[in-house]
Amino acid sequence: MDKHFYITTPIYYVNDVPHIGHAYTTLACDVLARYKRSRGYEVAFLTGTDEHGQKVETAAKANGETPLELADRVVKRFQALWEKLNCSHTDFIRTTQERHKHTVCEQFKKIEASGDIYLGYYEDWYCTPCETFWTETQLLDGTCPDCGRETSKLKEESYFFKMSKYQDQLIKHIEDHPEFIQPKSRRNEILSFVREGLRDLSISRTSFSWGIPVPGNEKHVLYVWFDALTNYISALGYPEDKEGQFEKFWPAVHVIGKDILRFHAVYWPTFLMAAGLPLPEKIFAHGWWTVEGQKMSKSLRNVVEPNMLVDKYGVDAIRYFLLREVPFGLDGDFSHSALVNRVNSDLANDLGNLVSRTTAMLGKYFQGELPAPGPLSETDQALVERFPKTLEKVDKQLEEMAFNKALMSIWELISAGNKYIDDTAPWTLAKNPEQQEQLGTVMYNLLEGIRIISLLVAPFMPETGAKIQTILGCDGNNLVLEGQDQWGGLQPGVQIEKAAPLFPRIETE
Template identity: 45%
Template sequence: MKKTFYVTTPIYYVNAKPHLGHAYTTVLADTMNRFHKILGEETFFLTGTDEHGDKIVQAAQKAEKTPQEYVDEISGLFKNLWPQLNIQFDKFIRTTDPDHKKCVQRILQLVYDKGDIYFGEYGGYYCFGCERFYTEKELVDGLCPDHKKPPTYLHEENYFFKMSKYQEWLIDYIKANPDFIQPQAYRNEVLAILKEDIGDLCISRPKKRLKWGIELPFDKNFVTYVWFDALINYISAIGWPDGEKFKKFWPAYHIIAKDILKPHAIFWPTMLKAAGIELYRGLRVHGYWKVDETKMSKSLGNVVDPLSMKDKYGVDGFRYFLMREMHLGHDGNFSEKNLIERFNSDLANDIGNLFNRTLSMISKYFGGILENKDLSFEPKDKDLIKLGEDSLKKYIESFKGFKTAEGLENLMVFVRSLNKYIDSSAPWTLYKEKKLERLSTVLWLVLMSLKKVAYALWPVIPESSEKMLASIGWENMPNTITLEDEISNWTPWDIKEKLPKGLNLFPRKEVFKEQDIKEEKKGKEKQDYIDFELFKKIDLRVGKIIEAKKHPNADKLLCTKVDLGEGKIRSIVAGIAEYYDPTELVGKNVVVVANLAPRKIRGVLSEGMMLAIHTKQGLKVLTAEDDIEQGSKIS
């Protein structure tokens, strides 16, 4: 039976336009999918959209549409975008698909019947504007990121998944399967998270507040929330439990960005375990693309939309850069300058020119057809063959590990050596000296090498790869021979028609001028400052401490009452218990950030921040002279 390969991207939330990050993840998945195709495997590639939740409902209202109309529209944007990047998915799943909903409910019921879902109380920060809970991490400076207002702490009853029950098992599993989560750094991170109590997972929302979701099969008053909906797409898409595709393709490789590591590395395996479903095969985690901010600054007038890069440099130029420049697990830096340099050196100068010069010679010396197929290799030819096979093998190994940058570098070693080989063989001299037999051997060897290079590049730059293969008279497109077999296949093929005189797939691009680079540097220096407007936003005031006591539930914190002369007394929690006795603080005039967002600290509300000086001896609260009026503004 054919080996199978199943790869997924996350399903993308339909409240935002696709950006560079989405594009990278999906191109990587497509590249991996195509790579396994040319390894001769039967593959399946899933992507899609995540369409439930409040944010969608609100966005729909704004657009004066029903949620369904709204998600239909945005989901379509994603679905139609990918083909423009030559991304060929096998299925595009939407969490509003009826099949998906049924599948989610079936799994919920299964886990519920098993006793791993219970009803309990939930408390969290709730924003009435958004009609949703936020985790502390999602809050920006203690405020709802959308409404910039402090959330309210609410209790309500909900359903929970007994995730903690599987914590020990998961630790053992990850330790026993080093390949399960990669790269290593993220595996370590997951193990670190698992050292602490992961708790149980709240999986529902009452319908009275959220209707746009999948109803719990065992309680009509609730819908499921986020993870029991979203993660299950990976198996609902292929027809769990009885579907043929599920039987054939599961388990999958999941590609994700590092921001959703925890749900995929912890929630999802425990969910699968609880449902008695085989775990996924591997999780592959990549970093972020940083986009050079100065390039995007308005003052320079050179704002760059990364997706427009494909229009400027072609789909393949863009895809190549993404795959070549991002080292799996690390953050990458996206800049047009780097893209141009990479495009010119690898694609235009090395690969493109190599194809062009070879075709040109075959055309000039043999009228476009290499007839002599009776080749005899000299030692230097055999060296080239050895080197080519080695580099292609390394390429395959790297790609199997999702390390595209490393793989492409290995392939470039072969490409460079081909340019060297042409130079040292000097076909133009052979031609002058009429050594036509040797000349045809040299050109065949280069041509056969080019076939391998073009073939190996198909996963990354499919369109160009196909053009390259066609240009050298090899019309048998991928799937007729596996890449691994092709590596050691050094037999000439029939060239039926004259090969073209040249092939200019990647015309060189203009390099950035020095001027631009200097301006870029100038912009960078500016970033180290904050502007005056920003400073003005900070409201510093003098306040008198009228009461101070230890925090009931924390060693390092003091709870104080501070009078800012505004008619009400503020409660401020300060992390200075190690340095001050509560009594010695009372009566002091201190400096307070008056407009800092309120926040609960270990259960006590803090409505401001007391400034303090970090001295070698410890913290010293910044004080003002005693006769200064409370509420005085500092600037």
């Protein structure tokens, strides 16, 4: 079995500042990366920034700075956010880095050498105020569909990639690999798009200069997607692969927002085909967040700022909410009331309180010293047996990137723990000295259950996982399921103090 795993976020465009959408994508990747590590995989987790293109060039000019100065500034904000959100990426790539430019040039030369790139003319309608090209059919009565102003026909020399050549090969690949594009609804969209026919793709521009020059023809810079998509292999050191990273990790799982699906599911695979490289393992397009029921937009000024959320609610609460609230792949709504509701009922009442009441009872009944379990009753047995079943289920669900389902499965364990306390009524057992052993078994089972729960929860909420491990006297830096997911990991005799509340309830008026 291949114990390597490569997961990527898109590289984020520096013309935008980080918002909840960026955070969502990156966190989803982080959860998967952490889970895979926890399962013994060597993980490469890549994120980064897309820094070229006309919009950046223009924005920088307007700010009186160079494009690179602008990028440097924005990159810091992304990096700071990932740190704040506890993201465990192993590399951060910038398209302005030499290693990236090198790979892009090599990739261009390779495809050109195979005869799939040719020089032609790119002809379209251009809206000067919007600085955007439109195709004939996109125009509304000959005017710009965005602003309604006049457009003019512009003819520009351009390099083209023979994308049309790969149409059938791509269709076949998508048909043969049902998991390639997910969710299914997106797969169908792409399939019907490709079946309608692929045109050759313009991959260079002469109208601006902030980009990677075309090898051998400096008048042209490479079109932003040819440049950007290549990051997934340039970060691995392709083509020289001096450190063997490409060999080890490619192909990747790409997690993206649904808006950039076509570039990843059509352009990128055909580029790879032309270069003779294996296609990505999986491309998963997730949905968008609305905010309090409204579309997020700069003009509505409702863009959710992740830093503020973390300061207000804590990292783990945000991480939990984003991945629990909505099925990955569907759109969701972000609202403060939903967030507070989740934190209070799931985190404070269910998980936090389970840890509190259990550790409190251990203190009260055993002075905090973990007793050895005795023989198991039917009730005990039923609880214990849930764990291996859930571990297996969660593994499947995360394989399918069904984060919310995985969390629901974990929460079934937490509920079972709370119910187990009710069923066994330790406070009653404690009154009868003859039931001391039975009481000890109950306490052991609860704490051992909490130990496994903490490891399951750790990829989603690393701080919480570590906190609970520490409370139990385990290593909070070793949040690994592999080899530690068997029942009975806790050693009787360890001292466990009553835990402070993990998640204080958020009181609302």
